[in-house]
Each structure stands twice: as C-alpha cells, then as structure tokens.
Amino acid sequence: MNDILIKLDEVINERKEQNKDNSYSATLLNAGVEKCAEKFGEEAVELIIACLSKENNSIVHEAADTLYHLNVLMRSKNISIKEVLEELSKREGVSGLKEKENRGPKK
Numbered sequence: 551m552n553d554i555l556i557k558l559d560e561v562i563n564e565r566k567e568q569n570k571d572n573s574y575s576a577t578l579l580n581a582g583v584e585k586c587a588e589k590f591g592e593e594a595v596e597l598i599i600a601c602l603s604k605e606n607n608s609i610v611h612e613a614a615d616t617l618y619h620l621n622v623l624m625r626s627k628n629i630s631i632k633e634v635l636e637e638l639s640k641r642e643g644v645s646g647l648k649e650k651e652n653r654g655p656k657k
Contacts, residue, residue, distance in 0.1 A: 559621050559631040566625065578622050586626040590619040 565575040578586050597612040621631050 555617065555621065555631050555635065558618065559625065562621055562625050563630070575622060575625075579626055583623070583626040586619070586623040590616070590623045593619045 562575045562579075565573040566579040568576045570577040570580050578589060593612065593616040597609070597616045600608040600612040624631060624634060
C-alpha cells in the first residue's frame, strides 16, 4: 500500500500546532470542524463537476484536493487517516451490500 495518505496525515497533524499564517492546514484546523467540513464539501463538488466534464487532468487534481480535505476534516475530529484505512481494510473482500447490511439501521 502506498503510504502517501499516512504521510500527509502526519504533516497535517504536525501543522495544526503551527502558526496559521505559515500553514493552510493550521488555518483550516484552527477555524474548526465546520470550516473543514465546508472545504471538504466544496472539493467533493468540484470533483463531481470535473468527473462530469471528463477532463482527466482536472479529475486527478480535484481528487487529490478532495483527499487532502478529507484528511483535514478527519484530523479536525482527532481521527487519523490510519483509522479510516483500517476500516477499509476490514471491509476488504466483503460485498458492499453485505457490509451495509452488517452495520444495521442508522440511528
């Protein structure tokens, strides 16, 4: 597995303690979970738009932005990307339909 998301998470986690004038990650994290969620949502929408336009370079760029902002959002809730990747690992080889069924009804 490529460790780039884990390395990115480590950098984001380190930067949350830095001066927000020197770090975009620190700026987002210091603004709170609401701002982090807003930025993630914006990037997700931009990725959707890029996918609909079928411009591969734009899709790759927006996907990278979305992964970055997902990582920042998780860190804003003190969740590491490793936890997310571990959850995905648990689901490996399990049908998506079966996995959803195993979670039970949403509360």
